[in-house]
Amino acid sequence: MKKGRYLLAVAFSALFAQQTCGQQRVIADTPQAFTHADTLRGMLTPERSCYDVRFYHLDVRIDPIAQFISGSNTIVFVADSEFRRMQVDLFSNLRVEGVTLDGTVAVPYERDSNALFLDLPRILAKGSTHSVTIAYSGNAIVAKNPPWQGGFTWRQDSSGSPWVAVTCEGIGASCWWPNKDHQSDEPDSMLISVTVPPGLEDVSNGRLRGTQQLKDGWTRYDWFVSYPINNYNVTVNIGRFAHFNDVYLSGKDTLTLDYYVLPDHVEKARRQFTQVRSMLKAFEKYFGAYPFVRDGYKLVEAPHNGMEHQSAIAYGNRFLDGYVGRSSSDVGLKFDFIIVHESAHEWWGNSVTARDVADMWIHESFAAYAEALFVEHMFGREASLEYINAKKQNVRNAEPIIGVYDVQHEGSGDMYDKGQLVLNTLRSVIDNDPLWFAILRGLTETYKYKVINADTVIAFVNRMAGKDYSYFFDQYLKKPGIPQFEVFVIQKRDSVTARYRWSTDVRGFRMPIKVTTSENGYEFIEPTTTWKSLLLHSIEPEDFKVAENLFYVNVKLRYGYVDSKLGN
């Protein structure tokens, strides 16, 4: 499935921050120029847009002792145009053992950075279906700090058995298997065959179709994913797991819940994972039915904090509430952050996917906002506002939330906490909860299993709301800073007046906002970037307030006791 569009690469320096799922973490604020390799990785080049992936069969043997992987990926695709040269991605540290077209014909290839250019023996006709198989092997990158800096994690459990996971959001799935490593194109379905040594098990995405005992004593696990899947969600979990399960009624469907944890942790897991039911109840209420019901829902214990691997979420929150026992608010300590946040990605990220990682906020801002909605569902709106506003201390406002397109550049780590505050602000601006929830639900249902960008989201909100909020998104997503609300409260002889305006990067910014027009009486006013005046009734200047828990703005409040000359 592909929602492709060819765009010119923009290569200029920008600040670099890395974040993936879970909690953001800023690596460094060092200027970084984009390279040729970044363009090959991040751009929908003609050698990529010429074909549409329909199916992957990844067949990989994983040796935890040698930390060595070998196998192949067969890519079934439809030619979107006539072509002879195509790009597939595979990290340069992995060896290509051979490439074939349609199962038999050997294909010569060239390697350039982490891309592989195949020179097919003949021109493929537009609309025709073909397959290429890339056999490969090597020692894949070891994750320096999973899940943020990805690759393989080779661990042992307390009994000394291998315990292996892979995480590759950001770095890209091509760090461990060959594929078209661009978010615009997902296979419609996928078979993941993982061969593991005797005594070990593999849990991957989707449903287990079967296992096969091989002559050398190793076992092949065949997992089938019956939906489109992002490359970075494709995963393996190898170890000795204890398994328990449950079911959840999702509308008319029965959703299977399967849990794989280290044998020592079954008791703790049984207790902690009861939260899955309330998470599903909340998210199905707000976002519609769980999107991958045929494939089921799984949590798999991982040797890192967690990752949203579709239908097989990696769980590493140590069976604690909060984020490994911490949170910026008290209410954040009342639920398991990883269960809630990573599961939210089943709707935001796995079902609705950003076509370029520059729009990773579509995954992370909405998943972070989903946490706040979970709090609202469980503990009420006040608690949710407490949860959201406690995030202000984490926001940096140094770089825009939207990154640079076509060079595999994610925006600021603010896409989590600021994203949550921004969506809460948008809800306050729209000031119509039935409409707000219809917008959220409309996004998940209209773009289910699809690939979209920021413009899609903005146009959808504008259309649903019947108003143009482009100025809002331009300021909050495309500029580093938040709008400044300048207010001058003036005590005259027998009245109090507020003069106010927006000071923003975006011209024509006109966000309505709630302020007190009488003592504790909040009303909407409609500031613009030019000064306006408002007569306040029976209020002392010091009692003037802006509803800052509903609107994430920077308030610059000044007082005057005589009529001051302001640029009216």
Ligand SMILES: [Zn+2]
């Ligand atoms: Zn996330």
